[in-house]
Amino acid sequence: MNTIENFKTQITNGYACKGESIILGGAMLNGEALDIHITIPLKTLNRHGLIAGATGTGKTKTIQVLSEQLSQKGIPVLMMDIKGDFSGVAKAGEEKSFITERHTKINIPFSPKAFAVELLSLSEQDGVRLRATVSEFGPVLFSRILDLNDTQAGVISVIFKYCDDKKMPLLDLKDIKKVMNYITEEGKDEISEEYGKISTSTTGTILRKIIELEQQGATTFFGEKSFEIDDLMRIDENGQGYINIVRLTNIQDKPKLFSTFMLNLLAEIYNVMPEKGDVDQPELVIFIDEAHLIFNEASKTLLDQIETIIKLIRSKGVGVYFITQNPMDIPKGVLAQLGLKIQHALRAFTANDREAINQTADNYPTSEFYKTEELLTSLGIGEALVTALNEKGIPTPLAATMMRAPESRMDILSESEISEINSKSKLVEKYSEEIDRESAYEILIKKIEDASAEIAEKEEEKKASKEPSTASVVGKSVLKVVTSASFIRGAFSVLMKVLKR
Numbered sequence: 001m002n003t004i005e006n007f008k009t010q011i012t013n014g015y016a017c018k019g020e021s022i023i024l025g026g027a028m029l030n031g032e033a034l035d036i037h038i039t040i041p042l043k044t045l046n047r048h049g050l051i052a053g054a055t056g057t058g059k060t061k062t063i064q065v066l067s068e069q070l071s072q073k074g075i076p077v078l079m080m081d082i083k084g085d086f087s088g089v090a091k092a093g094e095e096k097s098f099i100t101e102r103h104t105k106i107n108i109p110f111s112p113k114a115f116a117v118e119l120l121s122l123s124e125q126d127g128v129r130l131r132a133t134v135s136e137f138g139p140v141l142f143s144r145i146l147d148l149n150d151t152q153a154g155v156i157s158v159i160f161k162y163c164d165d166k167k168m169p170l171l172d173l174k175d176i177k178k179v180m181n182y183i184t185e186e187g188k189d190e191i192s193e194e195y196g197k198i199s200t201s202t203t204g205t206i207l208r209k210i211i212e213l214e215q216q217g218a219t220t221f222f223g224e225k226s227f228e229i230d231d232l233m234r235i236d237e238n239g240q241g242y243i244n245i246v247r248l249t250n251i252q253d254k255p256k257l258f259s260t261f262m263l264n265l266l267a268e269i270y271n272v273m274p275e276k277g278d279v280d281q282p283e284l285v286i287f288i289d290e291a292h293l294i295f296n297e298a299s300k301t302l303l304d305q306i307e308t309i310i311k312l313i314r315s316k317g318v319g320v321y322f323i324t325q326n327p328m329d330i331p332k333g334v335l336a337q338l339g340l341k342i343q344h345a346l347r348a349f350t351a352n353d354r355e356a357i358n359q360t361a362d363n364y365p366t367s368e369f370y371k372t373e374e375l376l377t378s379l380g381i382g383e384a385l386v387t388a389l390n391e392k393g394i395p396t397p398l399a400a401t402m403m404r405a406p407e408s409r410m411d412i413l414s415e416s417e418i419s420e421i422n423s424k425s426k427l428v429e430k431y432s433e434e435i436d437r438e439s440a441y442e443i444l445i446k447k448i449e450d451a452s453a454e455i456a457e458k459e460e461e462k463k464a465s466k467e468p469s470t471a472s473v474v475g476k477s478v479l480k481v482v483t484s485a486s487f488i489r490g491a492f493s494v495l496m497k498v499l500k501r
Contacts, residue, residue, distance in 0.1 A: 026106030053344025088409030090117035283317035
């Protein structure tokens with residue numbers, strides 16, 4: 001058997017699927033596409049994945065292809081769109097000559113389609129507003145977001161316990177800031193008696209970290225109405241899974257807000273969704289673009305939390321896919337959890353780049369057909385190295401792949417098209433109202449005002465009880481005059497004159 005026949009046999013057997021699957025593209029050898037499809041079983045897509053490669057090598061189009069394929073299988077998608085170049089999936093694409101040529105080579109039909117899309121926002125951008133309350137984070141996650149030490153985290157736990165005991169909801173950041181001020185000032189004795197003393201220096205440090213979070217735009221995120229996870233799981237009338245796009249173009253310089261949102265979302269999905277075990281297809285697939293924004297700014301405790309959630313969340317039928325330029329951006333503990341790897345070309349401009357390429361090559365299965373280190377720098381646009389898990393959970397052979405083209409538009413939506421989608425969205429209306437019901441802030445303000453009024457009233461009563469009556473004042477004044485030395489001398493002088501007469 002010659003090399004090509006041997007290659008075809010290995011790839012065909014390695015990527016064979018009995019159950020439902022999606023097609024990424026066609027396998028390549030020596031730069032030529034062969035009529036062998038690279039198929040990924042739906043049942044392994046909750047095993048997470050990585051899409052990596054240098055700028056301009058085709059990562060976004062790969063995410064678009066994956067999202068389209070999943071949507072057509074009735075699987076909802078959540079996409080973190082940092083660069084703002086993913087929204088075109090809502091409109092049908094256009095068949096051009098280079099697309100026709102590509103699809104002819106890999107023997108996959110091309111049919112332009114539009115997909116069901118929901119546009120979401122963490123900020124003031126138009127779309128479905130995403131919010132969560134401080135209480136929903138809980139003391140442990142909230143402490144990790146702020147990167148607090150054990151002592152500071154203990155204070156946060158006391159605050160949550162105090163508010164829970166006193167039936168004071170912690171909804172937004174002004175709530176928790178007000179509670180922290182209260183426990184070190186007006187409520188210091190109350191807290192000390194029931195929960196122990198709290199250092200003002202500790203609360204001061206925590207407050208500064210909350211202010212830092214506010215400066216990154218977290219004020220718009222914390223509050224009500226909280227986003228419900230079930231709204232990510234919708235299927236449209238044609239049986240397509242909704243592609244939910246979180247527009248994050250204006251928070252690229254706010255990594256703490258991004259990581260706060262992502263960690264809360266993953267934790268909420270894990271807590272809300274029931275256990276699924278091994279399923280025929282995922283319930284939801286999440287794509288996190290520019291994943292380095294999460295990991296570069298994350299503390300060790302936050303990284304540990306992310307790694308733990310990634311390990312556990314697949315049992316809920318959820319797949320998480322990280323998109324980044326360099327695979328080395330992903331911590332080793334997380335990288336080890338990723339079953340599907342799609343590696344676009346890397347560039348070797350420096351010694352560090354070459355070292356990164358060698359390390360990347362080591363993360364892929366060895367192949368008798370490729371020199372992985374060389375291939376990583378010679379892949380063309382829209383080409384990638386692929387390895388996945390087969391239906392038995394065994395890694396597939398490494399395959400250089402000519403990726404299929406997206407069937408939706410490979411460009412962004414116009415402002416009028418964005419407005420059109422939002423105007424038809426039921427979720428925009430559902431989450432447009434910003435609720436500011438009575439919570440810890442208002443309750444404590446009222447408590448302090450009531451206490452101040454009570455103190456003022458008691459002071460008035462005390463003052464009134466000490467003030468003498470008018471008769472008493474006049475009597476005391478007369479007595480004082482009568483008993484004064486001057487009065488006595490004057491009266492004695494008058495008496496002597498009368499006696500002399």
